[in-house]
Amino acid sequence: MGVGRFAPSPTGDAHPGTLLAGLLVWLDAKSRGDTVLLRLEDLDTTRAQGSHVDAILDAVGALGLRFDTVHTQSLDKARHHLALDNLAAAGLLYPCACSRSRVKALGRKAPDGGFAYDNVCRGRPLPEGGWRACGENVRARLPDEALRLYDESGLDLSQTPAAAMGDPIVLRRDGVVAYQLAVVVDDAAQGVTRVVRGRDIAPSTATQVMLQRLLGLPTPVYRHHFLLLEPRGDKLAKLHGSVGWRELSRKYDGAKLCGWLAHVAGLTQAPTPTTPDALVDAFDWSRVRGDDVTVRWNGHALEP
Ligand code: GLU
DSSP states (O other), rough: OEEEOOOOOSSSSSSHHHHHHHHHHHHHHHHHHOOEEEOOOOOOTTOHHHHHHHHHHHHHHHOOOSEEOOOOGGGGHHHHHHHHHHHHHHTTTEEOOOOOOHHHHHBBBBBSSSSSSOTTTOOOOOOTTGGOOOOEEEEEEEOSBBBBOOOOOOBBBBOOOOTTOOEEEEEOSSSOOOOHHHHHHHHHHOOOOOEEEEGGGGHHHHHHHHHHHHOOOOOOOOEEOOOOOEEEEEEEEETTSSHHHHHHTOOOOHHHHHHHHHHHTSSSSSSSOOHHHHHTOOGGGGSSSSEEEEEOOOOOEEOO
């Protein structure tokens, strides 16, 4: 039996885009008879808040998404630290003195919309005392190899991550273990076999697969789904700014939101209230739309 996971970061209110991911992860797992866990990715202590955790738990409960287990990532720091020890023992960690502005000034766009790092600090040694004693960001040296990689939907994720993105930060200078490392360590420790997530994270997959190889961890099956976008200025951004569950729940109960999400995803003919349980039997990825959809919150309703 496989294991799926929904891994939201409680760094803001629970947004429709986050809840869409939760619904698709849950339907993917339950339609296959897999177990599905909720992992609260709360390592970024500068942004994660208990009130956002409460909003996520409240929203998934209202939607009718029942998870087999709930994990709080910050309780698992010992295993992230062990992974850092293993990378250090293999001589793969180095301190990086480069500021964000230096990396930005290099001007090389990365596939995730950020800027690629040029690995210039490779070769700098960790201080005596190792990564624990390092007051700078710590990066992991990836092999300079190309990965040919497609996700289950056929999305081409091929990349030479060491060049396209640059070696990833695995430990921030403030001591927070970085997402790219924590996610691969926890997916493996929790036996995750299927990673279903939004397409915005797709460009990180090659980096994560390289880290899995360095740590001797298995690679799960990946599938990336469409995004809900909102107009922001003259651009489209991930639907994260305008409305969260606290405001939404004044107009939408869980069944109404579930019905709206299922309809936007292409799973139902009309946005009539429903439950995840009612959607499981007919769920099939071939029925889920492929293209992103722009959504507006008009203060009363979500308008696709
Ligand atoms: N915590 C990440 C986020 O909320 C998702 C991680 C993942 O699915 O790999 O964007």
